[in-house]
Amino acid sequence: xxxxxxxxxxGTKWFAGILVIGYACITLVxxxxxxxxxxxxxxxxxxxxxxxxxxxxxxxxxxxxxxRTRATPDMLEAAGxxxxxxxxxxxxxxxxxxxxxxxxERFLNSVIIGFGSTFLCMVLGTMAAYAFSRFKxxxxxxxxxxxxxxxxxxxxxxxxxxxxxxxxLGLNDTHLGMILLYTAVNLSLSVWLLKGFIxxxxxxxxxAALIDGYTRFQAFYKVVLPQAAxxxxxxxxxxxxxxxxxxxxxxLLTSGTAQTAPPFIPTIIGTSGKDWPAVAAGATIFLxxxxxxxxxLRKHLLRGITFGAVRK
Amino acid sequence: xxxxxxxxxxxxxxxxxxxxxSTFTIEDxxxxxxxxxxxxxKTTTLRMMAGLELPTSGEIYIDGEEVGMKPAxxxxxxxxxxxxxxxxxxxxxxxxxxxxxxQGMPKAAVKKKVDEIAEILGITDILNKPVGGxxxxxxxxxxxxxxxxxxxxxxxxxxPLGALDAEFREHMSEELRALHDRMNATTVYVTHDQxxxxxxxxxxxxxxHGVVEQxxxxxxxxxxxxxxxxxQFIGSPPMNFLDFQGMIGKGGTEVQxxxxxxxxxxxIDGANGAMSFGIRPEHVRLDDSAAYRGRVKATEYLGxxxxxxxxxxxxxxxxxxxxxxxxNVGDQTGLTFDPRTITLFDADTGAALRSQANEGVLIHG
Ligand SMILES: Nc1ncnc2c1ncn2[C@@H]1O[C@H](COP(=O)(O)OP(=O)(O)OP(=O)(O)O)[C@@H](O)[C@H]1O
Ligand SMILES: [Mg+2]
Numbered sequence: 001x002x003x004x005x006x007x008x009x010x011g012t013k014w015f016a017g018i019l020v021i022g023y024a025c026i027t028l029v030x031x032x033x034x035x036x037x038x039x040x041x042x043x044x045x046x047x048x049x050x051x052x053x054x055x056x057x058x059x060x061x062x063x064x065x066x067x068r069t070r071a072t073p074d075m076l077e078a079a080g081x082x083x084x085x086x087x088x089x090x091x092x093x094x095x096x097x098x099x100x101x102x103x104x105e106r107f108l109n110s111v112i113i114g115f116g117s118t119f120l121c122m123v124l125g126t127m128a129a130y131a132f133s134r135f136k137x138x139x140x141x142x143x144x145x146x147x148x149x150x151x152x153x154x155x156x157x158x159x160x161x162x163x164x165x166x167x168x169l170g171l172n173d174t175h176l177g178m179i180l181l182y183t184a185v186n187l188s189l190s191v192w193l194l195k196g197f198i199x200x201x202x203x204x205x206x207x208a209a210l211i212d213g214y215t216r217f218q219a220f221y222k223v224v225l226p227q228a229a230x231x232x233x234x235x236x237x238x239x240x241x242x243x244x245x246x247x248x249x250x251x252l253l254t255s256g257t258a259q260t261a262p263p264f265i266p267t268i269i270g271t272s273g274k275d276w277p278a279v280a281a282g283a284t285i286f287l288x289x290x291x292x293x294x295x296x297l298r299k300h301l302l303r304g305i306t307f308g309a310v311r312k
Numbered sequence: 313x314x315x316x317x318x319x320x321x322x323x324x325x326x327x328x329x330x331x332x333x334s335t336f337t338i339e340d341x342x343x344x345x346x347x348x349x350x351x352x353x354k355t356t357t358l359r360m361m362a363g364l365e366l367p368t369s370g371e372i373y374i375d376g377e378e379v380g381m382k383p384a385x386x387x388x389x390x391x392x393x394x395x396x397x398x399x400x401x402x403x404x405x406x407x408x409x410x411x412x413x414x415q416g417m418p419k420a421a422v423k424k425k426v427d428e429i430a431e432i433l434g435i436t437d438i439l440n441k442p443v444g445g446x447x448x449x450x451x452x453x454x455x456x457x458x459x460x461x462x463x464x465x466x467x468x469x470x471x472p473l474g475a476l477d478a479e480f481r482e483h484m485s486e487e488l489r490a491l492h493d494r495m496n497a498t499t500v501y502v503t504h505d506q507x508x509x510x511x512x513x514x515x516x517x518x519x520x521h522g523v524v525e526q527x528x529x530x531x532x533x534x535x536x537x538x539x540x541x542x543x544q545f546i547g548s549p550p551m552n553f554l555d556f557q558g559m560i561g562k563g564g565t566e567v568q569x570x571x572x573x574x575x576x577x578x579x580i581d582g583a584n585g586a587m588s589f590g591i592r593p594e595h596v597r598l599d600d601s602a603a604y605r606g607r608v609k610a611t612e613y614l615g616x617x618x619x620x621x622x623x624x625x626x627x628x629x630x631x632x633x634x635x636x637x638x639x640n641v642g643d644q645t646g647l648t649f650d651p652r653t654i655t656l657f658d659a660d661t662g663a664a665l666r667s668q669a670n671e672g673v674l675i676h677g
Binding site: 202204205207208209210211212213214215218223226227 | 362363364384387389390391395397399400410411414415458462
């Protein structure tokens, strides 16, 4: 077997493989545990020593989506045979469903605010990055530094001023307010990332389009945008992950109409005892959109994270 | 098709002056070369003509219309970029049809036109391929296809063969020239390769440090360079200069180099002081009986000819002579210069002195 500088040896490959698998296991275990807990009964979920093999139940999911009241034996008698499988599950616990829970609404809020702010952030970020990359902007370097500097302190450091500002503007607990806030926080990162990607696209492409009879704006969206797709996709994932998981501002600025899922999930515990399976079910469902989004864009993401090193 | 005229065009980038004050005219249907060393402002000049860069001052006319401040999209010209700039997210056919789609041409007409162009360029079989995997030559052809598909007023090409291998350049340059002759479109071609310029161009502008040094047909520029820079930049080996102090009167036909009289074309203005006696290597003859002497320093064999380097009292000089001439290093020999081919230069300014021979040629466009 010949030795090669670029081709790893068998041993190196095994070593790298084991390392990656080991790391994946460590990071995946909590995730798998959460998913499993969602299908446990309350007793199994707090059993000690922890149970790995258990009889799965949808009780956590039913509890997550419903409000229940304790029922006396007569009431249960009066209710008769349960109409549906989920009625059966709650009646077994001596309760009846009194209505839907808030989880659905909160989840929808998260979707609106998360994807809304990501979309806005991409639109503004791409245009700003394009301008910074291509035009002579007065004080360009200072502006870029200023934009980045908004990211230097933890966002929560400005929580109080933002709270007061939102109250005066009537943005407290509104979808618009949260979308604007998350867009503002994410914009610095996205301008910087996208500027890097757009810098990589040779300017000749746009010049060719200009000469071919297209306007500057047509050249931007017909030639630059398709080529920046990789960068836009990976930047969008970063923005979405932040907006989706954001907790501190959400606790502070939302309570009713615009509350997102992160501040809501912990409150599930309080409503009916230590209902860990319902919390786990809420967390599991909450994970799905970002996972789907990331998987859909993963081809772009892999290329994007190398920051243009592969393209050319 | 179009005539293009540049008048006193200047371009500054901040404090840096890239093009000083260019004036020249490109006639309708000409294959026109912008020639000069790296950084002399060729690309900048071309980009101003195309509308990708705005001139700091001066006028640019296309078909008599002043277009200096018009955006590129309204000038109806095509540009072939050095790296071709094919849109990577489109296949070959889409790349070629892209300029047509901007005009809102109907689909069927676009297809017909693209097929026709592909036929001319011999790329019909790759129309549906992505541009990513194409060879240099095919990329070049696609870039050309995108340029000619629109029947623009003029083609601008910035070192279009620069990215190709040497052997392929030759082939492509022939193809390009043939394409031009077939379409008869005004073409402006940027290159730093003097051979390419001489072979392909109908006319050449030679630039240096943002200044147009000379403008004319290749033969005139080769035979009658307007400046020492042009004389040295064009030709391989370049023109020889014998430096001397001397004088030549109005209407004079000889100069004295170390008290040896040498004939030159009749001078118009005359001159006095430091001058250079310019002679191309192929016009130097070795003749033992001649009064002007030199010592052979080196010989370089080139097949049918050889380049002989000689040391003279006025500096080194190269002669191109037949390989059959017996020349040995160290020999003392006499030199004769064909008097009809000589250009005298002012040694300080580098400008050629006007003579009966070069008078008509030195006039700038
Ligand atoms: N946008 C710009 N900003 C500042 N300086 C520039 C710009 N474009 C060109 N220059 C400068 O102007 C001079 C002429 O550049 P230009 O590209 O026209 O040269 P060129 O003759 O095409 O050279 P090359 O053969 O290297 O392509 C160079 O010194 C270059 O550095
Ligand atoms: Mg150039």
